[in-house]
Structure formats: C-alpha cells, structure tokens
Amino acid sequence: MAEQLAPDSDIEQLVATLSAPDADDLAPIDTLLQRYPDDPRLHFMRGSVLAGQSEHIKAHEALSRAVEIAPDYAIARYQLGFFELTSGEADRALATWGPLLRAPKDNYLRVFVEGMVHVIRDEFAEAIAKFEQGITLNQENLPMNGDIELLMRELKAKMDAGTDGPGASDKPQDDEDAAATSATSLLLGQLGGNPTKH
Amino acid sequence: MTALASGEGMRLLIDGEREEAAEWRRLRTGARRSAREALFARYREFARHMALREFGRISGMGLEATDCVHEAYEALLVCIERYDPDRAIPFTGYARPRIQGAIRNALAKASEARASFNARRRAERERLASLKRKAKAGSEEDQMEALREVVVGMALGFILEDNAEEEVHSIASDAPSAFDGAAWKQMVKVLGEKLANLPDPEHSVMDYHYKQGLRFTEIASLLGLSRGRISQIHTKALARMRKSIAKFR
Numbered sequence: 001m002a003e004q005l006a007p008d009s010d011i012e013q014l015v016a017t018l019s020a021p022d023a024d025d026l027a028p029i030d031t032l033l034q035r036y037p038d039d040p041r042l043h044f045m046r047g048s049v050l051a052g053q054s055e056h057i058k059a060h061e062a063l064s065r066a067v068e069i070a071p072d073y074a075i076a077r078y079q080l081g082f083f084e085l086t087s088g089e090a091d092r093a094l095a096t097w098g099p100l101l102r103a104p105k106d107n108y109l110r111v112f113v114e115g116m117v118h119v120i121r122d123e124f125a126e127a128i129a130k131f132e133q134g135i136t137l138n139q140e141n142l143p144m145n146g147d148i149e150l151l152m153r154e155l156k157a158k159m160d161a162g163t164d165g166p167g168a169s170d171k172p173q174d175d176e177d178a179a180a181t182s183a184t185s186l187l188l189g190q191l192g193g194n195p196t197k198h
Numbered sequence: 199m200t201a202l203a204s205g206e207g208m209r210l211l212i213d214g215e216r217e218e219a220a221e222w223r224r225l226r227t228g229a230r231r232s233a234r235e236a237l238f239a240r241y242r243e244f245a246r247h248m249a250l251r252e253f254g255r256i257s258g259m260g261l262e263a264t265d266c267v268h269e270a271y272e273a274l275l276v277c278i279e280r281y282d283p284d285r286a287i288p289f290t291g292y293a294r295p296r297i298q299g300a301i302r303n304a305l306a307k308a309s310e311a312r313a314s315f316n317a318r319r320r321a322e323r324e325r326l327a328s329l330k331r332k333a334k335a336g337s338e339e340d341q342m343e344a345l346r347e348v349v350v351g352m353a354l355g356f357i358l359e360d361n362a363e364e365e366v367h368s369i370a371s372d373a374p375s376a377f378d379g380a381a382w383k384q385m386v387k388v389l390g391e392k393l394a395n396l397p398d399p400e401h402s403v404m405d406y407h408y409k410q411g412l413r414f415t416e417i418a419s420l421l422g423l424s425r426g427r428i429s430q431i432h433t434k435a436l437a438r439m440r441k442s443i444a445k446f447r
Contacts, residue, residue: 056219057283086213087220119207127207154210 006036018045026050040070044079051083059083067096074100075141078109082116090120108138112148124155222283231422235402237278238271238420244290245270245297252301261308266301268413273300275419324414325355328429351436357389358408392442400435403428 006014010032017028029046036042047062063080066073077100085093094117103110115130131152135145218240224233249270253263261269277293285292393404399421406412406420414432418425 054215056216057223060220060223083216084220085208086211086216088208088212088217089220090208119211120205122205122207124207151210155207158206158210 004036004038006032006039006042011041014042014045018049038069040066040073040076043069044073044076047083048079056087060087071099074103074107074109078113081113085116085120094120106137108134108141111137112144115148119151119155124159128152128155219283222281225278226283231420234275234278234420234422238275241274241278241289241293242271244293245274248294248297249301252298252305256302256305261305264411265304265308268416269301269304270297271412271416272419273297275416276300279419320413322352322355324429325352325432328414328433351433351440354389354436354439355408357386358393358404388442389439392439396435396438399423400431400438403431404435407432 014028014032026046026049029042029049033039033042033046043062043066047059047066050056050059050062053059060080060083063076063083066076067080070076077096081093081096081100084090084096097113097116100107100110100113105111111130111134115127115134118124118127118130131148135148138145218237221233221236221240224230225237246267249266250263252270253261253266273296274293277289277296281289281292283289393401393408395401396404402421403417406417407414412420414425414428418428421428423431
C-alpha cells in the first residue's frame with residue numbers, strides 16, 4: 001500500500017510551498033493527487049486550502065475524503081468535525097468526532113473535543129478547563145493551541161459579560177471577527193501528523 | 199443549524215458562510231427537506247422584499263401584493279432546487295432575475311385576465327377541498343357528520359390564521375359575558391399549544407400554512423411531498439386538533 005502515499009519529501013516540499021505568505025494555489029496539490037489519489041494527507045491539505053478560499057462545499061468534500069481513506073487520521077478527523085461544527089452541524093460534528101473520544105484520556109485531540117462538547121452545551125467554564133488541559137497536553141501541534149486560546153478568550157469574555165448560557169444574544173462584532181478567524185485559521189498549519197494506514 | 203446548535207456557544211463558533219454552504223451541501227447529498235426549509239427561511243425575506251418592490255412599481259394590474267409574494271415564493275423554491283452552489287455567482291445574483299421574471303409574468307397574466315380572486319380565497323378553497331374529501335357519500339347522518347367536520351375544521355382554520363388574534367379580541371369583547379370571552383381566549387390559547395405539539399409533518403404543514411401564510415403547493419415543494427399529500431396531512435391535523443378541543447364545544 002506504500003505506493004499509494006506520496007514520498008515524505010514531496011509532502012515536505014508541498015508544505016513549504018503552501019506555507020508561503022500568499023500561497024493558496026491548489027495546483028501543486030492537484031498535481032501530486034494525480035499521482036497519489038489515495039493519499040489522505042493531500043486531500044486534507046486540499047481541504048485546508050479550499051477552506052481558506054471559502055470554497056466550503058469543496059473543502060468539506062476534501063476533508064471528508066481524507067477521513068474516509070484514513071479513518072485513524074486523527075488530526076483530519078478533528079478538523080473535519082470542527083469544520084462541521086463551525087458550519088452549524090453540531091450533530092454531524094459529534095458523529096465525526098466519535099472515534100476520537102475512544103483515544104486515551106491524555107490525547108489532546110480528545111480533550112479538545114470534550115471542550116467543544118461543553119461549548120455546544122454552553123458550559124463555558126467546563127470548556128475552558130478542558131481547553132487548558134488540552135493545550136498543556138499538546139506539544140506537537142502548537143498552531144492549534146493558539147486557535148484554542150483565541151476561542152478561550154471569547155468564552156471568557158462571554159462569561160465576564162454575564163451572557164454565559166442560553167438566551168443571550170447580540171454577539172458583538174469583535175466576537176464575530178474572532179470566531180471567524182478561529183474557524184478559518186484552525187485548518188491551516190495542521191499538516192503534520194502522519195495518517196495511520198491499515 | 200441542528201437541534202443541538204441553538205445556544206450561545208454555537209453562535210460563537212458558527213461561520214455564517216459555512217453554515218449556508220452546509221445547507222446547500224445537504225440539499226444535494228443529505229437531508230434534503232431540512233436543507234430546503236433552512237434555505238427557504240434564509241431567503242424568504244429577500245423574495246418577499248422583491249415581490250413588494252415589484253408590486254409597488256406595477257400595482258393595480260389584477261394581482262394583489264399577497265399574490266406577488268406567493269409568486270416570488272414559488273420562484274424562490276424553484277431557484278433553490280436549480281441553483282448550483284459550485285458556480286461563482288452568489289444565490290441572490292442567480293435568483294433575483296428569475297424571481298423578478300416570475301412576478302412580472304404573473305402581473306402580465308393577471309392584467310390580461312383580471313384575476314378575480316386573491317390569495318386568501320385560494321387558501322380557503324384549498325382548505326375546503328382538503329376537508330370535503332372526507333365527506334364521501336353515505337347515509338344522511340354520515341353526511342351531516344361530515345358537514346359538521348368541515349365547518350368545525352374551517353372554523354379552526356380561521357382561528358389559527360395570523361390575523362386571528364385581532365379577530366379574537368373583537369369577538370371576545372362582543373361576547374355576551376366575560377366568561378364567554380375568557381373561554382374563547384382560552385380555546386385559542388389551547389389551539390396554539392395543540393398546533394405547537396402536533397407531530398411532524400402535521401406541525402410543519404399547519405405552521406407553514408396558517409402561521410407563515412404559505413399555500414399548499416408551496417409547502418409541497420418545500421417538504422418534497424405532493425400537493426395531495428399536503429392536503430391529506432392538513433385534514434388529519436385539523437381532525438386531531440378538533441378532537442383535542444372537543445371539551446370546548
């Protein structure tokens with residue numbers, strides 16, 4: 001099955017290309033995908049770039065394909081679930097995240113998911129506690145910590161404003177901007193972590 | 199948005215563009231009915247605004263404003279079905295000329311024919327037709343019972359309409375006693391609760407028809423069912439509500 005995966009050197013080069021400041025071109029990904037159509041990392045990268053381009057339907061399709069090919073590709077599964085959550089599909093996100101909740105208790109993705117579940121329930125204090133725990137555990141994906149911290153700030157602001165819980169409304173514009181930033185930026189910079197292929 | 203996604207936490211997380219994209223995605227590949235309803239709700243005001251603007255431009259041509267709005271709704275539903283979200287053009291850009299065209303066509307036709315009935319009468323006819331189907335040939339007693347059902351069903355329909363609240367107040371004030379007025383108000387309140395607790399798809403049909411003013415054909419498109427089926431569901435829902443409030447009669 002190894003021939004289905006692009007060589008690591010190609011992936012590293014692709015990551016370097018996509019990390020350029022204004023790089024949002026799908027072309028280098030698609031070129032590699034023609035040779036390695038079943039490499040989940042390429043589909044994941046494609047989904048990330050498409051999300052950055054606001055091609056949300058195609059982004060979801062690409063991320064879903066990555067998880068379909070490699071169900072144990074944890075970071076792709078986490079990001080697909082987060083993409084669905086930010087699309088208003090909480091039930092679907094929870095279904096996507098389900099396998100991550102079977103990971104060990106000290107797995108940072110599992111802990112982040114547990115935090116997100118608390119956010120869905122408007123349990124902001126519990127969510128923040130989980131996010132803090134996840135940030136401590138996460139030493140391999142530091143950009144994700146930054147995004148989680150951004151979300152934590154929003155949650156704390158809500159709590160400080162006394163609008164924690166159902167019935168609160170009228171989100172300030174700053175919050176919307178921050179939430180949007182969090183929603184779109186989380187997908188990028190997550191290209192590490194090898195997919196588990198069986 | 200799903201049933202779970204209704205709190206402040208979800209509002210913090212949801213990206214509006216992604217949410218709409220998810221609705222289009224589900225319309226193509228998943229839960230079509232809920233996606234269609236969500237998209238209709240998202241663009242309904244857009245269509246209504248266009249209809250009223252067109253009506254303002256060309257009024258007095260045989261159509262009422264309500265007719266224009268319903269023409270816009272029907273065109274909107276068609277646009278939702280036909281729109282390809284992969285195209286670069288946004289939905290409003292795609293739908294605007296089509297809805298506008300549908301309204302202008304309807305205005306032109308109405309001007310020629312001088313349509314003699316309005317949306318309310320059409321809605322009443324739809325309701326009556328759905329109720330009359332139950333009044334099949336039988337004994338005189340059966341037919342009287344069927345007629346009673348039709349009358350009670352129509353009365354329930356009037357009460358449920360959006361403007362019923364105002365009518366209720368005037369009826370209550372003319373009532374012979376304070377008790378009658380209170381009883382009437384209580385019945386209206388109970389009816390509202392019964393409607394809210396109807397099982398789906400009865401609840402959807404009744405809510406769309408009486409609370410949101412959609413015609414059976416529009417509800418049929420929205421829910422992906424035939425117009426005849428909507429009529430059946432409407433009849434069933436009215437019968438269920440009639441039984442629930444039997445103690446008031």
